Amino acid sequence: MKTRLLFAVIAAALSLPAAAQVTLHGASQFNDDHAFTKALVRFEELVKKYYGKPISFVLHKNSELGLEKDYFAYMNQGKAVDYAIVSPAHMSTFSKAAPFIDAPFLFRDLDHWNKVLDQDVLKPIADEVAQKAEVMLIGYAGGGTRNIFVNKPVRNMQELKALKVRVQGAPIWSRTFTAAGMSPTVIAYNEVYNAIQNGVIAAGENEAAGVEQMKFYEVAPNLSMTQHAITIRPLCFSVKTFKTLDKDLQAAIIMAGKEAGAYGRQVESSEDEAKLVKLEKDGKLKRVPFAGRDEMKKLVDPVMAAYAKEIGADQILAKINAIK
Numbered sequence: 001m002k003t004r005l006l007f008a009v010i011a012a013a014l015s016l017p018a019a020a021q022v023t024l025h026g027a028s029q030f031n032d033d034h035a036f037t038k039a040l041v042r043f044e045e046l047v048k049k050y051y052g053k054p055i056s057f058v059l060h061k062n063s064e065l066g067l068e069k070d071y072f073a074y075m076n077q078g079k080a081v082d083y084a085i086v087s088p089a090h091m092s093t094f095s096k097a098a099p100f101i102d103a104p105f106l107f108r109d110l111d112h113w114n115k116v117l118d119q120d121v122l123k124p125i126a127d128e129v130a131q132k133a134e135v136m137l138i139g140y141a142g143g144g145t146r147n148i149f150v151n152k153p154v155r156n157m158q159e160l161k162a163l164k165v166r167v168q169g170a171p172i173w174s175r176t177f178t179a180a181g182m183s184p185t186v187i188a189y190n191e192v193y194n195a196i197q198n199g200v201i202a203a204g205e206n207e208a209a210g211v212e213q214m215k216f217y218e219v220a221p222n223l224s225m226t227q228h229a230i231t232i233r234p235l236c237f238s239v240k241t242f243k244t245l246d247k248d249l250q251a252a253i254i255m256a257g258k259e260a261g262a263y264g265r266q267v268e269s270s271e272d273e274a275k276l277v278k279l280e281k282d283g284k285l286k287r288v289p290f291a292g293r294d295e296m297k298k299l300v301d302p303v304m305a306a307y308a309k310e311i312g313a314d315q316i317l318a319k320i321n322a323i324k
Contacts, residue, residue, distance in 0.1 A: 029062070147226050166187045166201050196219040
């Protein structure tokens, strides 16, 4: 009897860890080669390192769980996705200021961009997103310089005029591209290829990793080097999930998020040029020098200032501009 009881106790004990062990679900639109996916894998590695206790991760890749806007909604609801890298454009429902951190012509260059992120200038926006959307911004990935991929060469402001170009859903993108003389339209990311192929639009804008991953070069082989933006892609974590975790795991997630974001920035910014060189060498893409960047910025600056004031981000813009 005692032996049977002992075996029953042991069996019950052995069944507990599997049930009790935490499993966190992440999501990426991209495959293993993309900088965002690499940053999320590094996040998993770092959490395991800092936590030091059993924990499981499942990373759903290649848009298995939809697109970034879906991931953000899932994290807000506390279901299906616990962590992901998401464009700030998808946070605008909860924070008008969130898409501003990824706006065109916000950063002078990569050095300026890195300094802004290192000095935590964006904390007020992160606090607002955490409060209203219940999604934490625990790190900042990104680092790709965005240019316009187009089905014909665009070399100057005149050739840019009235260009039908896909932009992200946040209002700042439509406003700034309109101010620069283009004809922007909001189209879902996964529909851009077909939209160009079918003549609905002539162009889109993206960093090298996105152009490569989505094969935009097949329908728009000219990359106009407008260098109009440097991406910021927050590494996000669901507040609802976070609250259910023990303190040690919470601390590990915060530490890992910051480091994984920095790693993602280093990967993407260093890979950017190499990807473009390879695409050009393989005859898939042609980089077209663009002569009107300063003129474009001059047209966009007043729109940026007005929009920053409208959404209460004028102090953030002033701090960003003040960083040398």
